Amino acid sequence: MLILHCPCCGIDADETELTPGGEAHLTRVGPDTPDEAFEGYLFMRENPRGVHFERWRHAYGCGKWFHAARCTVTLEVFGTYPAQTAKPPADLLQTISDKRPGWTWRDLA
Template sequence: MMQLRCPWCGDRPETEFHCGGTTAITRPPLDCSNETWGRYLYFRENPKGDHAERWRHTAGCGMWFNLVRDTVTHEIHAVYSMTDPRPGARP
């Protein structure tokens, strides 16, 4: 079982969390085309390696946070606040 580090509660088992998907995806405006809306809903990157995700500690404090996880090894490389930039990201 994967262990995640909640910034407020510390290390906990994965079963206490809910993944909210990829971070930093911007929702298109309501007046966008059907093609744009379809790309937003259904087309996501599926990287091999580091991937930035948002998680919620549903069985604990209920807080949302971001993390960078290796999709191959499940190793967690960074945990950071929803309002902080991704560690190591290029501007």
């Protein structure tokens, strides 16, 4: 079972209390962008075998959104942080690099 720490209310919640929200740190596009950019925003998502950054909502708790970094293969959770954060915290990136040398994910690595 997947257990994530909600950084907003401080509770460790299992996946039945949470709602997944898809990939984190997407670049939003505006109404004046070309169709190709809008298509990329809607449909093109990372689906890595390994480290992945995701959005989660503590649905049956505080109701707030947060981000989680986890491994999609082992379900190991590297850490969570508030959704208002534009990039993952440096200490979290360092933790991931220590455990998974050579990992990459977009421009975050």
